[in-house]
Amino acid sequence: MKRKHNQLLIFLLLVSVRSIAQSPTPAQLVGTWIGESTEVDIGWVRPLPWRMTFRADSTVEIALMANGERPKTVRWQVKDRAVQIDTVQFGAAQWTLRGDQLHINAWQPQRYRRFTDVPMDSATVRKAISSRTWSTDSLIYNLFDDGSVCLKNERTGNTTLHYWQLVPVESSIFLVIRGTHENPVNFSHFPLQITQAGSNMLTVRGWNGKRWGEFGFVRTGNLKPDDHCRTNDFQLCNTFLPPGDQKYPYYEYKKGRLGAIRRLVAREFVPVSGVTQAGLVRFRFVVNCEGKAGMFEMQTVDENYEPCRFDTRLTDQLRRIVQERITEWEPGKGTGNDTNNTYDTVCLLTFRLKDGQVAEIFP
Amino acid sequence: MKRLVLLFTLSLFCSFTGLAQSPADWLLGQFAFMPRFANPNSYFNESSRRAYEFYGFEATMTKDSVKQAEIWATRATGEMKFGNYDRAFADFEKTVMLNPAWQGIIGWRYLFLFRDYPRALAYLQAYDDRTPNFDDPIDDYSVNYLKGRAYAGMGQHDKAVQAYSVTIGDRSKRLGAEWVDYRYLVARGVSYLHLKKAAEGLADFDAALKNYPKSIMANYHKGRALEQLGRLEEAKTAFRDARFFLVSNHSFERDYYYEQPDAAYEEDIEEALARLK
Numbered sequence: 001m002k003r004k005h006n007q008l009l010i011f012l013l014l015v016s017v018r019s020i021a022q023s024p025t026p027a028q029l030v031g032t033w034i035g036e037s038t039e040v041d042i043g044w045v046r047p048l049p050w051r052m053t054f055r056a057d058s059t060v061e062i063a064l065m066a067n068g069e070r071p072k073t074v075r076w077q078v079k080d081r082a083v084q085i086d087t088v089q090f091g092a093a094q095w096t097l098r099g100d101q102l103h104i105n106a107w108q109p110q111r112y113r114r115f116t117d118v119p120m121d122s123a124t125v126r127k128a129i130s131s132r133t134w135s136t137d138s139l140i141y142n143l144f145d146d147g148s149v150c151l152k153n154e155r156t157g158n159t160t161l162h163y164w165q166l167v168p169v170e171s172s173i174f175l176v177i178r179g180t181h182e183n184p185v186n187f188s189h190f191p192l193q194i195t196q197a198g199s200n201m202l203t204v205r206g207w208n209g210k211r212w213g214e215f216g217f218v219r220t221g222n223l224k225p226d227d228h229c230r231t232n233d234f235q236l237c238n239t240f241l242p243p244g245d246q247k248y249p250y251y252e253y254k255k256g257r258l259g260a261i262r263r264l265v266a267r268e269f270v271p272v273s274g275v276t277q278a279g280l281v282r283f284r285f286v287v288n289c290e291g292k293a294g295m296f297e298m299q300t301v302d303e304n305y306e307p308c309r310f311d312t313r314l315t316d317q318l319r320r321i322v323q324e325r326i327t328e329w330e331p332g333k334g335t336g337n338d339t340n341n342t343y344d345t346v347c348l349l350t351f352r353l354k355d356g357q358v359a360e361i362f363p
Numbered sequence: 364m365k366r367l368v369l370l371f372t373l374s375l376f377c378s379f380t381g382l383a384q385s386p387a388d389w390l391l392g393q394f395a396f397m398p399r400f401a402n403p404n405s406y407f408n409e410s411s412r413r414a415y416e417f418y419g420f421e422a423t424m425t426k427d428s429v430k431q432a433e434i435w436a437t438r439a440t441g442e443m444k445f446g447n448y449d450r451a452f453a454d455f456e457k458t459v460m461l462n463p464a465w466q467g468i469i470g471w472r473y474l475f476l477f478r479d480y481p482r483a484l485a486y487l488q489a490y491d492d493r494t495p496n497f498d499d500p501i502d503d504y505s506v507n508y509l510k511g512r513a514y515a516g517m518g519q520h521d522k523a524v525q526a527y528s529v530t531i532g533d534r535s536k537r538l539g540a541e542w543v544d545y546r547y548l549v550a551r552g553v554s555y556l557h558l559k560k561a562a563e564g565l566a567d568f569d570a571a572l573k574n575y576p577k578s579i580m581a582n583y584h585k586g587r588a589l590e591q592l593g594r595l596e597e598a599k600t601a602f603r604d605a606r607f608f609l610v611s612n613h614s615f616e617r618d619y620y621y622e623q624p625d626a627a628y629e630e631d632i633e634e635a636l637a638r639l640k
Contacts, residue, residue, distance in 0.1 A: 041412050062390055064387065064390075256629045256630050258628065259626075263630060280448055299446065301452075362476075362622055363620065
């Protein structure tokens with residue numbers, strides 16, 4: 001009964017989505033659309049740092065939101081409610097308009113926002129924002145004059161290094177932050193259109209990680225010429241790759257592999273007498289492309305694989321060993337013709353515990 | 364097919380990272396990709412949350428228990444690879460309940476990926492009992508080899524030897540000694556070493572090396588057998604061979620997503636050589 005109810009609910013939902021969804025007409029598409037986000041997994045939204053400019057002469061210019069990137073111009077048309085870009089045809093309702101939002105509906109939906117020009121002077125904006133510390137409700141931005149930017153997440157305490165630039169679109173200016181400590185050009189953050197730039201307040205339009213809208217940066221300090229970004233030890237090389245798409249743990253352990261880890265645990269883990277709990281303690285973490293580990297998570301299940309809590313004298317020891325003592329990881333490499341490149345890799349290390357002792361260690 | 368599609372996705376991702384073509388071409392590639400793979404079943408990474416939701420939904424869409432079992436097993440594998448053991452276990456159990464033909468595969472999952480030897484053995488035994496006197500294949504293993512591994516994991520090496528012997532004997536008889544998987548011979552040899560039967564172990568390691576001379580673990584355990592037999596110079600040679608192949612031929616016996624059973628590690632080999640100096 002419940003299943004039928006769910007099926008009916010899903011059916012109604014699909015029908016209602018189809019009826020609300022509206023394929024765009026050519027006139028509605030003409031203009032510039034700024035990429036907003038793409039939902040690569042449930043609860044995991046990645047920036048879409050692109051703009052598409054549809055022109056009435058049936059050409060569309062597609063460009064990455066970054067200086068120095070050459071746009072590409074291809075043809076487009078809307079025919080029988082289907083949208084065709086270059087050689088790719090999208091069915092009716094696969095492209096839908098909702099107000100000033102353009103949705104491309106697919107397994108990983110893309111959202112674009114109609115661009116509204118807000119003329120700004122690039123040199124003035126640069127002068128106003130460079131060598132300053134700016135704060136939002138969740139992030140602190142240190143915008144250095146050399147083009148680097150240090151982002152500090154106040155909630156997690158994580159500090160990461162990136163690069164910033166001002167990208168013109170028509171008469172507007174976008175603040176684009178991209179790159180990582182390891183790669184200065186890829187992995188753009190959500191582009192932010194600057195709508196006001198004062199000496200103490202900056203107003204931007206875009207996605208702030210939670211919602212799209214207009215929000216403010218408050219100047220909270222000045223940076224000295226010899227200041228530089230002091231990051232945490234760990235930073236992902238690919239900022240926006242969701243865990244499910246990170247390289248799967250066909251990874252390489254540190255030199256000595258599991259054998260070395262077992263020896264280390266045998267030396268450092270002190271069995272706890274009187275504890276009769278049994279089950280698995282699983283650590284999941286990411287070894288970044290440089291071989292540094294971070295983003296540790298722990299899951300504990302009992303012998304029947306039900307989530308449980310182990311005596312902290314056991315888990316604290318294991319956590320310390322995994323996070324602090326096993327440090328010489330080798331970054332995951334590509335396969336086939338790609339073995340020279342290294343990638344962020346999700347790793348697992350699991351301990352089977354029995355009677356207060358480590359009975360097994362496995363990946 | 365899923366793997367191919369995933370590779371295709373990854374290749375698009377690689378181009379996004381600047382490894383090929385222009386950024387605009389990348390977006391066009393994405394566009395080309397979107398309508399073609401609108402069917403989610405052929406698209407996602409098994410570990411994604413979307414995949415988890417989708418499989419759950421898909422399983423409610425069929426009344427065919429065989430099909431349902433397949434869906435739960437697929438979802439369980441994705442969850443297990445991502446370390447969500449509670450979810451993986453629940454789905455594996457549903458799979459077996461709906462279609463007992465999965466007992467064998469799930470037995471090996473519990474064996475190698477959960478190190479849950481009693482549970483693995485129970486499933487492997489149940490699977491084996493379905494076709495008595497036949498050494499059923501399970502993926503690229505045989506059921507008796509896997510049962511042997513479960514016994515060995517529980518420290519019952521005499522029973523492990525019995526189980527390994529069934530599969531080794533069967534393959535030798537049907538296909539010839541040269542077609543026996545060298546890993547089976549190494550496994551039995553290691554159990555012999557636990558039982559202090561070094562001579563029997565040595566015979567197995569020699570047979571294993573005939574079938575795969577570059578094996579690191581066969582050479583290493585051969586060294587251990589020779590050491591137990593007091594043939595120290597030969598043991599040294601075997602350990603040196605293990606070290607040589609560890610450096611030059613480490614592709615096969617490295618850890619993949621599960622550990623190669625009986626694997627020999629750098630420090631084990633160095634320690635053995637230091638002992639025999």
